[in-house]
Amino acid sequence: MKDKLSVRSCFLRRACKTGLTIVSAASLLMVLPRGNAHAEPPVQMASAGHLSALSIEDLMQIEVYSAAKQVETVFTTSAAIYVITAEDIRNSGVTSLADALRLAPGVQVARIDGNKWSVGIRGFAGRFATKLMVIQDGRTLYNSLFSGVYWNVQEPMLEDIEQIEIIRGPAATLWGVNAVNGVINITTKHAKDTTGGIVTASVGSEERASTAARYGAKIGDNGYFRIYGKYFYRDAQFPVDQSDAGDSFWNEWRGGFRGDWDINVNNKATLQGDAYTSRVANYWYNGQNILGRWQRTLSDTSNMSVQLFFDQTTIQNRISSDDREARNTGDIELQHVFTLGSRNHLIWGTGYRLMSDQLNENPVMGQPTYSPPRSTDQLFTAFVQDKITLLPDTLYFIVGSRVEHNETTGWEVQPTGRLLLTPSEQHTLWGAVSRAVRTPSRAEKSISTDMWQDSAGNWPHLNGNPNLPAENMIAYEGGYRYQPLTDLSFDLALFYNDYSSLVGVKADTPSDGGVQLSITPTATAISKGGELAINWRPLTWTDFVLAYSYLDMTVNSTSSYELDRVVMYADTAPSNQVSLKSVLTLPEHVKCTLWFRYVSGIHGSTPVYDVSDYGTLDARIAWKPVPDLELSVVGQNLFEPNHYEFGQDVFGNLPAQVRRSVYGKVTWAF
């Protein structure tokens, strides 16, 4: 691919320090070989000068960090993409993965309570939001029970995250079902970049106690390995009038490893795994996973990778052994990237996933039951995408499709067509039309549960539907990126999403009274909007990032029942979001971050979703008295003592108010 792409000296300076990405959304969209970082690291011109004065002896003592491998691919990607770097995460002072996602435009993050988040992209946000693909190092994190993510157990060691890549809009051709509204792709660092030790400890008002340690070293001639462990104890947020709001203290132990071997020039292997145990209120969350990947370079223009992972999670009520969710996922995937002639960059792949679970069979303490309680599902998938060069360095046409077979809705085809125009190194223009589907979740097919009391005073009962069709979306998107100066860039994306067969509920009243709700496709929806991100670095020591997101959603449902819109998360995303972050590098090794956010109010069809607008500020000040030691103080949500960010969830759990908080942290590297 190499120099065929129009490239940027340094797009969105933020992305400059991102590193080798094993499975990179940008690289996939660009049809670059994954994990084989051919793209050139960019250079920070601003600070390059000071090295010139150094002798070779001195230069040989400097520790180098691998700079971005795909900055230019981000600038010239034909999709709305944003990269949150390791540095962004550190500067922001966030302590959990879900909160880190607030850094990106187009992502709606709301903290429901101390241990639950609602995360959505371009709408349909909720605790059980269904239309996102979330991946860490190639392993899918979403849970097929509800096609969403338990964010409270996705807490990797933040210091080891290389980057979080976020695609707004459908990416189903490359990423598969669920990648309807977007993809969140978390990549941890290559073990080579985590040699040495790091120990962190923090204490605070909400982040009560938290500690993490990692150690990495070279093993053998061509391998690197690291292990890590972390523990945290977090307080509940500010509960509402009801004490059983689902909010609770939350603690977690987690450990894991990653090994990377460059067996020889053409063969690379990765083995990694994690295990955790977490307690939230009366539930134990346990999980472990292991993943292996082998990448082989077949020729200068051809790469292949095979990946295998196994993931196991359980959620166990500590009072009743009957209330339990257990899930096993095994997955194998093959990908091949190659160049055909001078104009075609192809990527194709195929995969197989086996999922088995065991859920509640008998009603325990008001928890949902599932019929059948045990299930095994298989998923076959294959995709191909071609990036065709129409005019070298200027105009590309990207076309591809995924074909998937699942046991509920059978075959699903998810094509995409994209046009990419890169007239000069300062401009990128792209447009795309894609189809994506969301296949029914295990819960939608088989759940049986009581819902909250409706306004008519009924306590409805919800029943799953084994014959649901897939939700369907056709998306029309476009974007423009402009970098007038090395240190100033704009990224604008617009979208128009046309949804059909959205899953809601219909009510019928049986003769014995009560309300029975059945899960059924009830709605169509149109969402339109856009996001703008501006990066500006007026001086080498100042850094501003502005992100604005706008969303306009219209849902047309055939069901008049009030919980219909609640179930589909129709009214959960704010129309306007602003994030302005400034990072200042001050003398005496002091760094200061101010991060302002504004989220407009949500006024849904039911009063439970009425959330007022809020503006808030996080501030962080960090000092490095010596290179290996960092002391920082972080204040979060400083404007108000507490505020709501979300409404009630579908099962009637009440939200808590997010509290103002402060914590101090010590980071020691050795």
Add this chain to the structure above:
Amino acid sequence: MGILKFLIAVVLASFLELSTPLLMPVADAHAATASLQEVKFAFIENFTKYVTWPPLTFESSSSEFRACVVGNGTVSKAFEIHAKSIVNTHSIRSIRITSADEAPQCHFIYFGDSADGGLTKRVLKAVEGKPVLTIGEVPGFITKGGIIKFKQVEKKLAFEINPAAARLGGLEISSRLLKLATIVSEHTESDK
């Protein structure tokens, strides 16, 4: 609304910070780390000081020094900026080369890690035995005839030199540089 006031305050504070000359820019909080590519360029600037081209390479001390780069636009652009400080006796012209035919005019060629494998091979072949200093980093660079190759050892950058390849083109490499390098030949390159 209080929010608006705060927003204005934040923006104002930011600008005040910008206009305060007391807060001097800090290029790098800890100079002990730097980006890989930055360090590579700094190395390159040094290399050229320790390499002597054969007397007839330049017609006069003011004739042009042609620094070439193989790789994508990012590296070329960055290289262009750094090329200015490569040598101080000659005027510098940086050239991005995309075919082997353009190679013999160069006095120096840097192969970025985005350099195409096939092109690298052809360019090296084209300048074999000519007074052209070739610096690269891709595996097999020395085997293909390259002179200096970067390699990363743990978190630090080091380099290999093939003196035989340099001699073939009449380039003289100072002993000080050789002392710091790992000396290799086409057959002993670290990773081919």
